[in-house]
Amino acid sequence: MTARRTVESVQDARNTTPEGTAAPGEAPARVGYGALLRTPGAWTFLAPAFIARLPYAMLGMGILLLVKDTHGSYGTASTVAAVAAVAQALIGPQTGRLADRFGQAPVLVPTVVVHAVSVGTLIALALGQAPTWSLFLAAAPAGASVPQIGAMVRARWIATFAAEGASAASAARTSTAFAFESVTDEFTFVIGPILAAAVATSVSPSAGLAAEAALTLVGGLAFAAQRRTAPARVVREPGVRQASALASPGVRLLAAAFLGVGAVFGGLQVSVNAFADSVGRHGAAGTVYGVFAGGSMVAGVLYGMIAWRRPVQQRMIISYGLLVLGCSTLWAMPGLVSLSVAGLVCGLAIAPTLISGYTLVETLVEDGAKTEAFTWLTGAIGLGLATGATAAGRLIDAHGPSVGFLVPVAGAGLGLVTLVALRGLLVPRGARPAVVAGAAERGAPARLAGAAEG
Template identity: 40%
Template structure:
């Protein structure tokens, strides 16, 4: 079988009118994901010399985004993506530039935390918005391929972003790396907001109909989000520990390369996962992928040089896309269309909350134990993700069922979907 025929499902995705444009615009809008976190670490550490402070500021940015992004998503489900994205990314640009100015000009440190938090709060989860567009346009059989493709898009972001911000920050100036991410995100988000033809339909609120509960009322959403909290802690810890380890080894510019290779492993796995059909239910696949993620990350404990870090990072990265795609697919199969953007965003909120915890804990671990020993933080967080997934298996199996959808005329229909 030729590579062309193996990956033909990805080619067929772009037969959907406008799909190439909304996917690429979404990629640009997501490019700041690794740039802002890593850029904040490089910027603040350069100004203070403290990884603890740098990790705390980066964690604040991620925490604010994780708390507010579900509200942006809820607004997109009800008011449309275009208007909400324009408002959000305008604030994103303003507060991002203000944060850099505060650090560079030596403003009080408390203002750094405030402005970093406001920048994060103005960053809606674009990946969920793009996945909602795919879900609106495709049938159930094709969505796994689309979700896998978007996971690959995420990983391309993490392949390109870390080397870009590291080179800009180390070879030019630390503020340049962070500012580049803010500007690219603003341009991508604004472009996506203008692609109105591919937006999913708006689910307006009727005053005569009881208000829809938050997507957090769905057991599957909560269980996957909790596991993703631990997965996100791995990502947040890796940003800080890898930068610290590369600096300790005397090659700070290689931090971006090591993180890019970590993401490259996920990219490869995501491409493969999108075209194969594993046996078992969606829930069983998700749990298996979470356990694989937990086991693969234990290789980080063997890191003893930059060469071994790159090799181990690639292998550990192979487990990232499968656990993310399987979890997103499981959630998508068990929520109503009118709450899909919000549900996917709550899942990603678990990731970003975990990034906050991972950044803060790993920053303190680096200062206390040294960079090499601090690899225990992402390894432990990955192990916890596997344990939590297995522990929630019983509830996942009992949570499947038909999805109640509330149309705009107020009547209720039951939309039956394949559930794992």
């Protein structure tokens, strides 16, 4: 890519159409997955990124299985997992901000090394029957050092398409890329819990976490080595302070909505494990959770194949409403088969919600804060996961596994109410013609044509 590329957009703000849609009377722009994956250089970062992000879904499950085995309580295990998730939610955006400023590789390399060491320490403490407070101390850096690979990959897609010039086609490629990334995220949620559970049950509970640390280290270093496709770091003007992505009200609203999505993930992980235990089928927990994530993956694939005419803001509210509806049946399921079916239906709403959110956040912040913005959303999911897992664990210990399934519907319901009440914040303020010269060097904003506009 070249930082000196000049991008001119003559589209007036009043004529700006929603992302991924077309002006009245025009056919929507559409880019298929095949064309996306033929983008020069794409596979050089996608392959190592997949390895590095696979453990994201293994960490919580691995901690849960290990600590439950060594300390005998779902409440304790879910709280330790929650500490890791909270640390990730708080520190992840800061690593994203550093990556925007100093580049991805200088931030990623020390991060994955710290992660491997922290997870190793947590395993040793758990196996040594160390006090619970010491597990918290080890879980915090383990979560804080989870590499923000998904956000970094999305930032690479944006940099790639922005270098081609602002156009409806580049906006369509971005939308398809975000759909592809959501599908990849969901695929890792299909494979990750199954892999962690399989290794933990067939080898040992500690082996699941050890595999997570090894994959993170190897994949993270391989991804960091692909510097050619990395976004140019943003050099700020002297005396000019770069505002945090969280300064945008729209980003804050999306983060709040993603807290609800995270509560669905966290509540389900703990509740599914406890439910499988209660019927004597502990090894089936990863499969049941994988079915839920598989439904999301299928929905994400279909979402990316459609040339949407409906504004992305509306699409997010609709998909979020369907998520609440799907979660409302989980607590009443009598067996693993029916729970799997209900989880599949619930999962169908996850990917459309996430894709819409990530697409919207790209339009709400400037180039120098995009990686940070993505990590705030990812961190919000982690924080919601921590809250949901802790609440579900406590409810399960006190009232049984079925009660834990009330956490996902409560979290998603609160998220939907917030999203609907403040939906006006999702409209970018004052879309304007963009003339960018050397934006990556001077810190000036660059925006793809066809950005979301309410």
